[in-house]
Amino acid sequence: MLTEEQTQFYADNGYVVVKGLLTKEEAAAYRQEAHALMERLTRLREQEVDATWGSAANGAKKTQLLHCHDVQFQAAAFSRLLLNDRLTSVAADILGPNVQLHHSKMFIKPPEKGSPFPLHQDAPFFPHEQHSMIAAIVHFDDAPLEKGCVCVVPGSHKQGMLPHIQDGSWHLPTDEFPIDMAMPLPAEAGDAVFFSYLTIHGSGINVSNEARTTVLIQMRDPADPPSLRTHESRGQGMMLAGIDPTGEKTVSVDRTQNADGTMAEGQAASTERHGATHPVLAGAMGGAMSGGMTAGRM
Ligand SMILES: O=C(O)CCC(=O)C(=O)O
Numbered sequence: 001m002l003t004e005e006q007t008q009f010y011a012d013n014g015y016v017v018v019k020g021l022l023t024k025e026e027a028a029a030y031r032q033e034a035h036a037l038m039e040r041l042t043r044l045r046e047q048e049v050d051a052t053w054g055s056a057a058n059g060a061k062k063t064q065l066l067h068c069h070d071v072q073f074q075a076a077a078f079s080r081l082l083l084n085d086r087l088t089s090v091a092a093d094i095l096g097p098n099v100q101l102h103h104s105k106m107f108i109k110p111p112e113k114g115s116p117f118p119l120h121q122d123a124p125f126f127p128h129e130q131h132s133m134i135a136a137i138v139h140f141d142d143a144p145l146e147k148g149c150v151c152v153v154p155g156s157h158k159q160g161m162l163p164h165i166q167d168g169s170w171h172l173p174t175d176e177f178p179i180d181m182a183m184p185l186p187a188e189a190g191d192a193v194f195f196s197y198l199t200i201h202g203s204g205i206n207v208s209n210e211a212r213t214t215v216l217i218q219m220r221d222p223a224d225p226p227s228l229r230t231h232e233s234r235g236q237g238m239m240l241a242g243i244d245p246t247g248e249k250t251v252s253v254d255r256t257q258n259a260d261g262t263m264a265e266g267q268a269a270s271t272e273r274h275g276a277t278h279p280v281l282a283g284a285m286g287g288a289m290s291g292g293m294t295a296g297r298m
Pocket of ligand 1: 107122137148150201202203214
């Protein structure tokens with residue numbers, strides 16, 4: 001639960017840090033799950049698990065970002081995390097009693113070369129009519145500045161959706177929005193940061209000698225419909241707190257088959273990641289680009 005001051009802080013700044021959402025023991029157990037999952041995926045999937053954004057990949061230093069979407073389908077421990085009362089009660093304090101899952105993703109920024117995220121808003125990637133969407137980043141290990149901790153621009157959620165540029169991936173122009181204009185939020189294992197999908201955020205390179213391990217959970221009010229059907233994924237629509245008062249069917253993800261006969265997971269989302277036209281981002285650019293734009297998103 002948030003205190004009154006924390007609720008007011010969130011309203012003013014578009015983010016709030018909750019210290020010790022998980023105990024150190026819980027965080028350590030999740031960290032182990034996360035690294036075991038990444039080892040499994042690296043072994044089992046004959047494909048890259050690197051999710052470094054294009055502009056970061058083109059930087060002077062070769063960096064790496066290990067990731068997995070919708071982790072609750074990979075280990076039951078992560079399903080329990082999604083339903084953790086301490087997490088959902090904070091989300092409910094921000095969103096109202098009904099909290100619906102949009103998607104989850106795990107990031108491991110490896111030691112000495114963990115990729116940065118240029119400053120961006122999440123809103124253009126999956127816009128919603130009432131902008132209820134929030135993210136919670138839960139830290140499974142300490143994330144001081146040198147590990148590339150999350151950074152936010154306080155109060156930026158009040159600016160609405162800003163034009164993003166496509167530079168390997170979508171983000172705000174780095175000359176106007178350099179990462180050091182944002183406030184670093186160094187965290188300890190077990191801390192969580194909650195922020196609006198309109199809040200400008202990003203993070204630097206992990207230059208430390210330890211991995212930075214997090215799970216990000218994106219949540220919305222179920223009565224706030226997407227203004228564009230995009231970034232759909234398996235598990236989207238699961239209720240984490242309260243009820244869905246709309247009685248809507250959950251999204252149907254196109255389950256076309258992969259070449260090897262397995263079902264494609266989150267086809268809409270992966271199509272987007274691999275370069276589908278993205279009218280909202282085009283719109284956010286004020287129509288400056290013609291012929292549509294493509295979104296790169298992990
Ligand atoms: O984990 C981070 O450092 C930031 C992640 C992020 O900005 C995102 O996934 O939108």
